[in-house]
Structure formats: structure tokens, C-alpha cells
Amino acid sequence: MKIALVEDRIGRMNQFIDIDIKSIENIQIITETDLSDLKIDLDQGITIKLDMFDCLIFHRSALTNTQREIIKTYCKTNKKALVFFSGGISSSFYNDSTFPYLLINSKDLYSNNLKMFSDHSNQHNIINLLILQYGAKWKTNQLLLIKENLNLRFQLKTIKRITDLKIPKNQIKDFDLDWLDKGDFLEINEDQIKQFKLTLDKLIYDSI
Numbered sequence: 001m002k003i004a005l006v007e008d009r010i011g012r013m014n015q016f017i018d019i020d021i022k023s024i025e026n027i028q029i030i031t032e033t034d035l036s037d038l039k040i041d042l043d044q045g046i047t048i049k050l051d052m053f054d055c056l057i058f059h060r061s062a063l064t065n066t067q068r069e070i071i072k073t074y075c076k077t078n079k080k081a082l083v084f085f086s087g088g089i090s091s092s093f094y095n096d097s098t099f100p101y102l103l104i105n106s107k108d109l110y111s112n113n114l115k116m117f118s119d120h121s122n123q124h125n126i127i128n129l130l131i132l133q134y135g136a137k138w139k140t141n142q143l144l145l146i147k148e149n150l151n152l153r154f155q156l157k158t159i160k161r162i163t164d165l166k167i168p169k170n171q172i173k174d175f176d177l178d179w180l181d182k183g184d185f186l187e188i189n190e191d192q193i194k195q196f197k198l199t200l201d202k203l204i205y206d207s208i
Contacts, residue, residue: 001121004053006030008062016110042067047074060084081127085109102129140207
């Protein structure tokens with residue numbers, strides 16, 4: 001898995017990070033002249049320089065709004081993982097409904113989570129942005145968020161379809177429930193919701 005890290009403020013990166021990021025083989029830092037060339041391409045709608053990467057990590061303010069939209073469209077079309085980071089992002093946000101997409105604060109990105117994310121990508125040949133967001137406890141944190149959503153929607157009686165369970169696509173297989181693979185808009189009944197809750201509680205217990 002090859003990862004592009006696009007950063008126009010190398011000094012800020014060096015200030016935050018404790019690891020030798022340049023020694024991480026599957027991360028390519030794009031800055032200075034390479035970044036300028038990439039932005040010129042993006043202004044013309046050219047994205048070929050991004051094709052070699054499996055995950056794109058951009059300093060959000062290094063790009064114009066138009067350039068960001070071109071990159072989002074590119075990642076949606078090609079199902080590539082995309083991360084925008086900035087010091088102005090107060091809390092991280094993850095969504096994988098159309099493609100894996102993460103907004104994250106610069107300090108949270110430039111942490112040991114980045115090395116962990118890189119190592120996991122190499123070892124398992126997959127991109128898991130939740131590791132950037134939560135680190136080693138990514139699975140526990142995400143399961144707890146699923147449970148929080150489940151409890152709230154169950155009380156409000158708004159769980160009608162699989163999509164209402166808010167399960168990240170990379171965690172569906174962990175539940176080992178055949179009906180979860182039948183499509184986001186499949187209607188589910190109360191027995192299935194109870195079955196899901198029991199499985200969720202077990203997964204949380206096992207992950208701690």
C-alpha cells in the first residue's frame with residue numbers, strides 16, 4: 001500500500017512528529033516543487049500523478065476549494081482513501097459511505113498513529129483510516145460509537161434498515177451476521193436488532 005502525504009508546511013510536520021517519517025518506505029512526502037506541479041495539474045483536472053497511491057493525505061489549506069473537490073471526486077470514482085488534515089479541525093470525522101474519508105487535526109495525524117497506520121497497511125495490504133483516528137484502540141472506539149448510535153436510534157425507534165446501524169464497511173465482517181451483507185437499505189426487524197446488539201456487546205468485550 002503506497003501512501004501520499006501532501007504537506008506545504010514541512011516545519012510544522014517536523015515540529016509535531018517524533019518518528020523519522022522520511023524513513024517510512026510506503027509514505028511519499030509531496031512538497032515544494034512536486035506540490036506545485038501537482039496543483040498545476042489539478043487546476044487542469046489532471047490527476048494522473050495520484051494513480052500510483054492507495055491513500056491520499058493532504059494538508060487541507062495547501063489546496064484551493066476547487067482542487068479539493070477535484071480530489072474528492074477522483075477518490076470517489078476510484079474508491080481511494082482520502083485524508084484532509086488541518087490545525088483548524090477541532091475533532092476528527094470519518095465516513096466511508098462512498099469512499100473512505102477522514103478529517104483530522106494536524107497534531108492527531110502527526111503522532112504514533114501515523115506509523116501504526118503505515119505498518120498496518122504494509123502488513124495487511126489494506127488501508128484502515130480508523131487507525132489514524134484512534135490508534136491501537138481503533139476497533140474499541142468505533143464499536144462504542146456504533147453502540148451509542150444504536151442505543152439512541154433504538155430509543156427513538158428509528159432503526160428501519162441496515163444503514164441505520166452506522167457500521168463502517170471494514171467492520172461488517174466482524175459481526176458474522178449473514179443479513180448484514182444484503183445491502184444498506186435492506187429492512188430489518190426487532191429480532192435482528194437484538195441479535196446485532198448481542199453481537200456488538202461481545203465484540204466490544206473482546207476488543208478491550
